[in-house]
Amino acid sequence: MLLSGTAASIKNMEIRGAGRIARAAVEALADYAENLDVSDPETFKQEMQKAADILTATRPTAVSLPNAVRSVMRALDSFDSVGAARDAVLARAAEFVDHSEHAVERIAAIGARHISDGDVLLTHCNSEAALGCILEAHRQGKEFEVYATEVRPRGQGLITIRTLNDAGIRTNYIVDSAVRYFINDVDLVVVGADAIAVNGAVVNKIGTAQIAHAAHEARTNVIVAAETYKFAPRTILGELIEIEERDPDEVLPREAAEELPFVRVRNPAFDVTPAEYIDLIVTEQGAIPPGLAFTVIRDYLGWRIEELR
Ligand code: RUB
Numbered sequence: 001m002l003l004s005g006t007a008a009s010i011k012n013m014e015i016r017g018a019g020r021i022a023r024a025a026v027e028a029l030a031d032y033a034e035n036l037d038v039s040d041p042e043t044f045k046q047e048m049q050k051a052a053d054i055l056t057a058t059r060p061t062a063v064s065l066p067n068a069v070r071s072v073m074r075a076l077d078s079f080d081s082v083g084a085a086r087d088a089v090l091a092r093a094a095e096f097v098d099h100s101e102h103a104v105e106r107i108a109a110i111g112a113r114h115i116s117d118g119d120v121l122l123t124h125c126n127s128e129a130a131l132g133c134i135l136e137a138h139r140q141g142k143e144f145e146v147y148a149t150e151v152r153p154r155g156q157g158l159i160t161i162r163t164l165n166d167a168g169i170r171t172n173y174i175v176d177s178a179v180r181y182f183i184n185d186v187d188l189v190v191v192g193a194d195a196i197a198v199n200g201a202v203v204n205k206i207g208t209a210q211i212a213h214a215a216h217e218a219r220t221n222v223i224v225a226a227e228t229y230k231f232a233p234r235t236i237l238g239e240l241i242e243i244e245e246r247d248p249d250e251v252l253p254r255e256a257a258e259e260l261p262f263v264r265v266r267n268p269a270f271d272v273t274p275a276e277y278i279d280l281i282v283t284e285q286g287a288i289p290p291g292l293a294f295t296v297i298r299d300y301l302g303w304r305i306e307e308l309r
Contacts, residue, residue: 001031001032001035002027002028002031002032003028003029003031003032003051003054003055004054005028006024006025006027006028006055007028007054007055007057007058009024010024010025010055010058010059010065011058011059013154016126016156017126017127017128017192018062018063018064018065018127018192018193018194018195018230019064019100019104019128019129019227019230020128021058021059021062021064021065022062022064022065022067022068022096022100022229023068023096023097023100023101025055025056025058025065025068025069026068026069026071026072026093026096026097027093027097028051028055029048029051029052029055029069029072029073029089029093030072030089030090030093030094032047032048032051033048033085033086033089033090033093034086034090036048036086038082039082040082041079041080041081041082041085044076044082044085044086045076045085048073048076048085048089049073052069052072052073055069056069059244060242060243060244061194061195061203061241061242061243061244061269061270062194062195062230063194063195063196063229063230063231063232063241064194064195064227064229064230067229067230067231067233067301068096068100068229071092071096071229072089072092072093072096074092075088075089075091075092076088076089100227100229102284103227103228103229103283103284104128104129104132104227104284105132106284107129107132107133107225107226107227107282107283107284108129108132108133108135108136108225109136110133110282110284110286110287111129111130111132111133111136111137111190111223111225111282111287112133112134112136112137112139112140112142114133114188114221114223114280114282114287115133115134115137115142115144115188115190116142116144116187117142117143117144118143118144119142119144119187119188120144120145120146120147120185120186120187120188121134121144121145121146121147121186121187121188121189121190122146122147122148122149122179122182122183122186122188122189122190122211122215123146123147123148123149123160123189123190123191124148124149124151124157124176124179124189124191124204124205124207124208124211125149125151125156125157125160125191125192125204125205125207125208126151126156126157126159126160126163127191127192127193127204127225128192129192129193129225129226129227129282130190130191130192130224130225131160131163131164132225133190133223133225133282134146134164134169134190135163135167135169138167138168138169144169144170145169145170145171145172146164146169146170146171146172147171147172147174147179147182147185147186148160148161148164148171148172148173148174149174149175149176149178149179149207149211150173150174150175150176151176151205151207152175152176152207152251153250153251153267154250156205157173161173176207176210179207179210179211179214180210180214183211183214183215183217183218183220184218184220186215186218186220187220187221188220188221188222188223189211189212189215189220189221189222189223190223190225191204191205191208191211191222191223191224191225192204192224192225192226193224193225193226193230193281194230194270195230195231195232195241196224196226196230196231196232196281196290196293196296197232197235197241197272197293198231198232198235198236198293198294198297199235199275199290199293200275200278200281200289200290200291200292200293201272201273201274201275201290202224202226202272202273202275202278202281202290203241203243203270203271203272203273204224204270204271204273205269205270205271206268206269206270206271207271208270208271208273209271209272209273209274209277210271212273212274212277212278213277215277216276216277221279221280222273222277222278222279223278223279223280223281223282223287224278224280224281224282224290225281225282226281226282226283227283227284228283228284228285228296228300228301229301231293231296231297231300231301232297233297233301233303235297236294236297236303241272243268243269243270243271243272244268244269244270245266245267245268245269246267246268246269247267248264248265248266248267250267251265251266251267252265275290275291275293278290281293283296283300285300
């Protein structure tokens with residue numbers, strides 16, 4: 001079944017990256033609704049909620065996932081038959097996927113404006129929104145080169161360098177710890193986001209905060225490419241974004257770790273970059289300074305403080 005398959009693929013990172021996770025979850029929800037064989041609307045809603053909970057529990061950090069699931073589940077707020085509810089879920093899911101794909105294109109167009117001929121860029125991890133900006137600037141004929149990090153422990157940098165190479169973009173592949181060594185050669189850091197808090201802090205792949213810190217010290221600009229559904233509404237209430245800590249085995253094989261009883265291997269998958277290290281957040285609605293994160297949550301995600309209590 002698509003639901004359990006998608007949930008497992010998100011968990012084991014076959015499907016990864018905050019935007020792709022959100023679209024896959026929404027497609028799995030739509031498929032579940034299409035095949036849910038119940039006649040009572042209330043049961044339909046309850047079963048859909050269980051499916052939504054399974055999907056949102058897969059990875060805790062990317063807020064695109066609960067935001068996307070919520071936007072589809074809102075279709076169930078008012079309905080009088082299973083047929084109408086099912087149609088509403090399918091329509092919302094298709095709308096979300098379409099919106100998400102267009103958002104990435106729009107971000108690419110806006111983000112590309114911030115990349116100039118002769119620039120040296122640096123990107124970290126593998127973000128379709130960040131890469132979209134870089135690929136669009138290249139498509140426009142701008143000449144630049146890119147530094148791409150390895151991204152320990154899962155090596156998402158390999159996906160990034162393949163994409164850049166396939167596009168014919170000159171790329172330097174470096175270990176994560178070499179960023180500060182090269183940062184003075186870099187004009188612009190372009191990364192994606194898994195979540196953005198109301199105070200403009202950005203949660204992205206582990207290592208992003210160190211990179212942004214080094215960039216800040218070197219007076220190198222940092223832009224974050226992120227769809228509006230990556231802003232985290234509940235941070236308005238002071239709720240923190242949960243940082244996923246993955247299996248230590250990804251960092252050090254279990255057999256090696258077992259020989260070191262005094263060593264605890266830690267594997268946080270994301271970190272938090274403070275707003276002061278970020279110059280601009282490029283969303284599909286336009287580029288904003290991180291200080292305007294609240295307006296995105298209010299105006300584009302439609303959350304109200306009353307609703308969050
Ligand atoms: C991926 C990651 C990406 C963001 C944004 O982490 O940190 O930078 O998710 O990606 P992981 P996108 O590999 O652990 O999922 O722009 O594609 O949504």
